[in-house]
Amino acid sequence: MNKSEIIVRIAGAAGDGVQSAGLIMAKVFSRNGLHTSTYNYYQSIIRGGQSWYQIRASSEKVKNQGDGLDVLVTLNKDGLERHTNPEINEGGASSLNGIAIYDKSLTGFKEFKDRVKYCPVPLSEIGQKYSKNPLLKNTVALGAVCGYISADFEVLADIIRDQFGGKGEIAEQNVKAAKEGYEYFVNTYGKADKKLQYSKKRKYLLAGGDAAGLGAVRGGLKAFFGYPMTPASSFLHFLAQHSKSLDVFVKVTEDEISAINMAIGANYAGVRAMTGTSGGGFALMTEAVGMSGMMEVPLVVYEAQRAGPSTGLPTKTEQGDLLQVLGASQGDFPKVILAPRNVEEAYYMMSEALNIAEIYQLPVLYLTDLYLAEHYETVDNLDTSFQINTGKIAKDGMENYRRYEFTSDGISFRALPGQPGLMHNEDSDEHDEKGDVVSDAVTDPYLRKLAMEKRMKKIDEYIKSIPPTPTYMIKDAESVVIQWGSTQGAVEEAVDILRGKGMKVGIIEITHLYPMNSDILQLVKGKKHVIFVENNYTGQLRRLIMSEFGITGDLIVKYDGESFYPGKLSEEIEAIIRR
Amino acid sequence: MTTISDFKGTVKPDWCPGCGNFAQLTAISGALAELGIEPKDTTVVSGIGCSSNLPEYIRAYGFHGIHGRLLPVATAIKWVNPKLTVIGYGGDGDGFNEGTQHFFHAARRNTDITYIVSDNQIFGLTTGQASPTSEMGMKTKTTPDGNLETPLDPMTFALTAGATFVARAFSGDVKQLQTLIKKGIQHKGFSFVDVFSPCVTFNKTNTYDFFRKRVYKLDETNHDPKDFYKAYEKAREWGDKIPTGVLYEVEASRYEERDEVLKTPLIDHPVAKITPEILNEFV
Missing domain, CATH: 3.40.50.970 (Thiamin diphosphate (ThDP)-binding fold, Pyr/PP domains)
Structure with a gap:
């Protein structure tokens, strides 16, 4: 384990309970006060195939599933081979460089002893002591991981109880199985040397x-x-x-x-x-x-x-x-x-x-x-207070009411059915201020123009409220990456890697895609490189920004169905900058 | 108390003189007035087609949406504010082509709305193409050699879908039409009234004369509208004799009674509080 973080991956076939085991593992970290981020790799089937769940946790903020793999829990042989072989990388995911926990019965697999410490545990055997349900082996494995990382067993026990509805028989079977897995691992293989910085401050997950x-x-x-x-x-x-x-x-x-x-x-x-x-x-x-x-x-x-x-x-x-x-x-x-x-x-x-x-x-x-x-x-925190703003709603009996009144900001009063004195028609046909159609009997080009402008004015009004475009490390940046949506974590971490190498790179992060804040014109000014990073083939945001502001740049895309991994992404950004 | 003139809109209908839709505008307004319902408490939702222009011509809350989609809109409005009388109104092209799916499922839900179809067996607004209820062999702009599909039967369709009120009317008989619409509005659940509404411009087959010669009233027979299989038989009756009136009517629970949250009208629900207990689920 390097730094203050750990990456755990649980692998198995669909139907093996990979996802619920993964989520329990993630909660072990979040309830121990660690920043946690997960990734669920699965297919559109209910049983079989190969799926896995990755959990990354650290006392520092983690923004994505991360590079590297410290602990592999695998519920089948396929998983053991797939995640330990450095030649296989699923969409950029790292292979194991750490310990592998798997059922003792698995044999005859290709071994990579220079990178992997093999830690077989009698997962099924222990599980069957407590219940006939084969999924109990997952719980044993979770116990083993907790033993390895020296996590307080009671935290895991509480999560299991929450998961299985209190202190009933099934919950207790699982708790006991986990406990035995925990102890078996510690007694057989010992604990990890590196300690994670746990705290009592539980986080939302x-x-x-x-x-x-x-x-x-x-x-x-x-x-x-x-x-x-x-x-x-x-x-x-x-x-x-x-x-x-x-x-x-x-x-x-x-x-x-x-x-x-x-x-x-x-x-x-x-x-x-x-x-x-x-x-x-x-x-x-x-x-x-x-x-x-x-x-x-x-x-x-x-x-x-x-x-x-x-x-x-x-x-x-x-x-x-x-x-x-x-x-x-x-x-x-x-x-x-x-x-x-x-x-x-x-x-x-x-x-x-x-x-x-x-x-x-x-x-x-x-x-x-x-x-x-x-x-x-x-x-860390979820602020539940919020000021609901319903905008312009007409008062009952409002005089000379016109649903689509041509106002200076384009916004007119809505009246809700049931309100006295405000009956009107709302129409998908082009209509005048009252809502009466101007498209059928007599098409009125003048009114059409005004109606169109009335609606479009609202966008001019809305634009005034768009917050400044968020940025990351942009102040002294010589080159800038433009990203949007869920790639934020990987892109920021890639930039952290590049900053570590002394490269002055920053990020423009677009949250308001349309209409977009024109402040990005200022943000890209004087930058040596503008690099778009997108999880698609054609660079759709680049096209949009080109058409809105005439800004373009290099493009890094990923369209294999997987999200970006920071290490690989940092190499791609670096290659463009050093070109 | 309301009168029919309370529902008179300010816009003059642009339908062709003699169009069956006029009778329906009168009958809908008349039925609402008879029931003492106020314009402010009435919402008429329509799709696209000649008939769907009606919300413009009636003094009420009107929602003139897109082709085939009036029933989802109408259903949701009723769920939000059940004090409203919600009428869905559109044509056969609108309701039985793109709207078929919604028609079937709206009937299953048995939400308390009234769906009236101005059935002229042709596309009028797009100037005369075969509709899903056009008769087999009918020559139109899109079927120059005659229509090759059997017509969809709205009555059996509605019965199969589980509609709890199924009626057929004729624009040539405004009195009966108004009575049927009134009964439909009074019915607690999904009520469906299919109205023979001759298109004087594009349908030269199914004319006022065509229907006058054939229609007869079910309430003048010993028809029992509670008998589903009898209703189905009557629905299949087509040819020299075509029955009008209430084919089927039963009481059944409505979606809004079955759903826990909807038991209180949505419009009366306060904004939910996100409590510490809820947040605790995520720890």
Whole structure:
């Protein structure tokens, strides 16, 4: 183990319980006060295949799953070979340089003794002492890891009890199995020399999907309409499971088109509602995104990107939907695209998204991706207070009410059905201030022009509220990297590596994708290199920034379905700078 | 108390003279007035097509959305604010092509909304193409050699989907039409009224005369609208005799009664508090 950190990987087949074991391991760290970041490598199958779960923890802030691998827990032989062989690297993941914990019965595998200390443990044998459930071997393995890293056993025992619902028989079987695994490992192989800096300050541990769901409730969400699609489902599941405790109505509909139309209907009727999907479902929703724009009904869409095109790689990450979201629906209308960079931001930005949609009465597209939606990160604090701003809502009986009044900022008063004296029509056809159609009997070019300008003015107004573009180490930077979304952690760490080598590199981090703050014109001024880093093939953000501001630069892309790893990325950035 | 004139809008309908939609505008307004419902408490949601322009012509809250999608919008509005009378209104092209999926599932949910389809068996607004209810063999702009598909039957479709109120009306009989719409609004659950609405410009087959010669009223027979299989039989009756009236009506629980959160209207829910207990789940 180097530095103050540790990287643990749990590998097995789908159905082996890799994910739940991984999450328990992550909680061991977060409850011991360590910064933790996870990564879930899996496929779109329910049983078989090869999946793994990586957990990185440190007393310093960890921003991604990290390079290196210190402890491997493997539940099958395939995993043992795959993660110890330096010639195999899954999308850039490191092979083991540390200890391997696996069931004693595994034999006949290729060994790499220069890098790996093999630590067989009778995982199944111990597990079977307590229960016939074969998954108990996972718990034994978790105990073994905790023994190795000298983690307080009671922390693990508490997590197990929480997981299995209190002090029942199953929980106690698991606790005992873990304890025996813990002791077996310590007695047989001893503890790691290097000690992690544990503390009593337990941290929050949540996935981007959870954080966005919680942020939505904080932002006043009352109804969610969706249709299952990986990786947007974690958001849907969070809300469905908390429907009663967080008082949110959740409806899975017949299709994505219904979901978005219901969300628009609910917003129109006066509650904060949203929908969520991945790229394929969003493609089906696009017509209604334009309806929200035209009828000026507030709407938030959660779009969690996965590797496309078409069905693509359902369980793999990518940033390939930016241009789809940007171009969603026919015609010109105001829309806002936001992209959180990490779990904490996923929480705060979602509350903001709901305010923006209602203040400016337009669609807000919240663009995240599989990596951010599904990976867990620790967060020190979650501020639950939030000022909900519903924008302009008409008072009952308001005189001379016009739903689409041509105001100086383009924002007009909404009236909700049921309000006395404010009856009007809201129309997807072009309409005048009252909402009456100007497209059918007599098309009125003059009114059309004014109506178009009324809607587009709202974007000019919104732009004033966009915060300054976030940056990292930019002050003395000679070269600058531009990133967006979930690549933040890997890019920042790559820059840390380069800074360690004395290279003056900084980062511009785009959170407000559209409209974008023009301050990036100043931020790139005088930089020797401008390097875009994107999890897609064509450099979609580079295209957008080129078209908005005429800024371009070198491009580093990754489109193998995996997120960036900092070490490899730093080499790619360095190669461009030294070119 | 309300009167029919309370529902009179300021915009003059742009439908062709003689269009079946006029009778429906009158009947909807009349039914709402008869029931004493106020314009402010009425929301009419439509899709796209000639008939779907109706929200502009009625004094109420109107939502003129996109093609085929009126039912999800209408359903959600009712869930948010059940005090509203929510009427979905559109054509056969809108509801039985792109809207088919939503029609089926809206019926399953049995949300308390009324869905009225102005069924003229043709696309009118796009100037005369075959619709899902166009008769087999009908010549239109898109079927110069005659329509090659069997028409979709809205009645059996609605019954199969689980609609709890299924009725058929005719724009040539405003009195019956108004009564059926009124019954549909009064029905607690998803009510569906399919209205024969002759398109005087593009459908030269299914004219007022065509229907006048064929329609007869079910309530003048011994039809029992509680009998699903009898309703199904009546739904299949087509030819020289075509039944109108309530084919089927039963009471059943509504989605909004089944869902715990919806038991209180969404609009009355306060903003949820994120309590320390909730946050504790993430430790």
